[in-house]
Amino acid sequence: MEIVVALLAFLAIGGAGLAFAGGQPATASKRVKAVAGAKAVDRRKQAVDTAALKRKQTTQEALKELTLSEKQSRKRRLSVKGQLAQAGLEISPMVFWILSAVLGVVLGLAGLMIQGLIGAAIGFFVGLFGLPRWVLGFLVAGRQKKFGTQLADAIDVIVRGVKSGLPLNQCLRIIAGESPEPLRTEFQNLVDSQAMGVPLDVGLQRMYDRMPLAEVNFFNIVLIIQQKTGGNLSESLGNLSTVLRSRKLMKEKVKALSAEAKASAMIIGALPLFVMGMVYFTRPQYISILFTDPVGNFILVCCAVMMSMGIFIMHKMVNFKF
16 A cells, blocks of 8 residues: 555656656747847847938938038029029129129219219219119029929929839939920039039039029938938928928918008108109209208218118018018
């Protein structure tokens, strides 16, 4: 009996040990697999974080380069040569200053015949620095307005071309060949520069120098960042096109809401000059003292200064920049 009990006890202890010994490898393998899976997940997460950090650094470097190039090209755009390029005029600055000097001499002679030396000085200054620069600024503003209106359509052409499988260069050639002026000329210059081996970012910067608009700057930033960091170009340009159209709609709304204030400012600014002209033609002896007497000349100068200040303030009040 004792032998049987001892044998059963031995079998029980051995079975329990075998059970524990048999379950241990399965549990250990599960733990090894869990640890290996956690390490793989950590490695993938670390790789994703590293790629995101690298892309962020690349984007920041690209934006920093664009900021530096913007500061460097600002002086070039404000020069006479830059404004002539922005206006689309194919003349040199020397020719521009020669024409301005000729106009200044003509207006100076006209002022000399009307008002003497003071009139000659005013006419020469207006002809040399005032009227030519005003005409140049008017041409630049009109060309920039046309370009800004057409740029959203050009971006839509690029979006449709990229979605259909065309490369970016081919889309730029389509815009340069089928778009109206001035969009055709600017994109043709960009395509020609790329054909000559100029990098895309340099060509875009030159286009921004010739057409310094916020819309063109947005377009350059999207293309340069996409070229350096990758991404969905069609989606980025599609969003940019939507933003540009929204900006244009907002400008038109602001223009409509401020039309009454602009008309009032124009009437208030032109009314004193109109009244003075009417008085001069109806009763010249009544107002001629302002032109013949030194005190009258001083009053005219003071009036001109105050009128200029008032017109400048009203211009700033009714023109909204955004």
